[in-house]
Amino acid sequence: MDLGGHHKDNFVQLCNPNVATLKEDVLYHFGLSTGTHDLSAMFGDVKFVCVGGTPSRMQSFIRYLASELGFDQPGADYPNICEGTDRYSMFKAGPVLSVSHGMGIPSIAIMLHELIKLLYHARCSGVTIIRIGTSGGIGLDPGSVVITQQAVDACFKPEFEQIVLGKRIVRSTSLDEQLVRELVECSAFLNEFPVIVGNTMCTLDFYEGQGRLDGALCCYTEKDKQEYLQAAYSAGVRNIEMESSVFAAMCRACGLRAAVVCVTLLDRLKGDQISSPHEILLEYQQRPQRLVGYFIKKSLGMP
Ligand code: R2B
Ligand code: URA
Numbered sequence: 001m002d003l004g005g006h007h008k009d010n011f012v013q014l015c016n017p018n019v020a021t022l023k024e025d026v027l028y029h030f031g032l033s034t035g036t037h038d039l040s041a042m043f044g045d046v047k048f049v050c051v052g053g054t055p056s057r058m059q060s061f062i063r064y065l066a067s068e069l070g071f072d073q074p075g076a077d078y079p080n081i082c083e084g085t086d087r088y089s090m091f092k093a094g095p096v097l098s099v100s101h102g103m104g105i106p107s108i109a110i111m112l113h114e115l116i117k118l119l120y121h122a123r124c125s126g127v128t129i130i131r132i133g134t135s136g137g138i139g140l141d142p143g144s145v146v147i148t149q150q151a152v153d154a155c156f157k158p159e160f161e162q163i164v165l166g167k168r169i170v171r172s173t174s175l176d177e178q179l180v181r182e183l184v185e186c187s188a189f190l191n192e193f194p195v196i197v198g199n200t201m202c203t204l205d206f207y208e209g210q211g212r213l214d215g216a217l218c219c220y221t222e223k224d225k226q227e228y229l230q231a232a233y234s235a236g237v238r239n240i241e242m243e244s245s246v247f248a249a250m251c252r253a254c255g256l257r258a259a260v261v262c263v264t265l266l267d268r269l270k271g272d273q274i275s276s277p278h279e280i281l282l283e284y285q286q287r288p289q290r291l292v293g294y295f296i297k298k299s300l301g302m303p
Pocket of ligand 1: 053102103104133134135206240241242243
């Protein structure tokens, strides 16, 4: 398997010495535990992890990928590995794991703590992790796919801030530049829909947090909104979503090669409501899956 060199032997690392001292580690929100599951046997071969908001999208991704990779057995389906809980869903086909994370920073952060520990307990190495998601675009045609250069906060800073023990902790949100280039190459080869590289703004809210005028609360005018989105555009922001900053920060800290690939569902300079027909939105959501599916296939030497 050609995994592109330097990250081949990189074992997933934790930034926490306490975990190694635990007799049993319960991954509560996955319904898995080192005491009851042989995590090495279940996950030791994982090389690619894709995460996205909803269980159904992550299940359809694994079905699509399995058929693309030729892992599909007649009549076989991909059961939810986290069937003991309905917090998150997880599916596996060969070396690819597909996990749902819900909406927003707190939800994806909890999932990532347990996912990274799962990969650590399973002694996984050379893992690439990609978030495939939806977003609002700025100045892009709906359906455009944005590969994130930098995840930035609502003040356009490439940082993730969290309060830990009552103090502000700031972590970098830099992503793997080489992985961005590899994904761009794949998109040029596929040439099926517009793909651009740009900064992704990660917010704490879908409505006021993203400058929408149509929430239950709104304390600004259309003009204020346009000024903010224009300032974001000038800072290189091309799309807005709700998970990329903590995703980038946590993956970086634990030595995971990470990327964010999101489709835009609308152009926020032109409106706030997502009102395109369901079938159109469904097709848009398959675009990051097609790009990342192709990238995985190519990485596994199966063009
Ligand atoms: C994109 O879409 C969701 C909000 O509709 C959120 O999870 C995100 O980042
Ligand atoms: N997801 C977001 O977070 N914002 C949008 O505008 C669309 C999808």
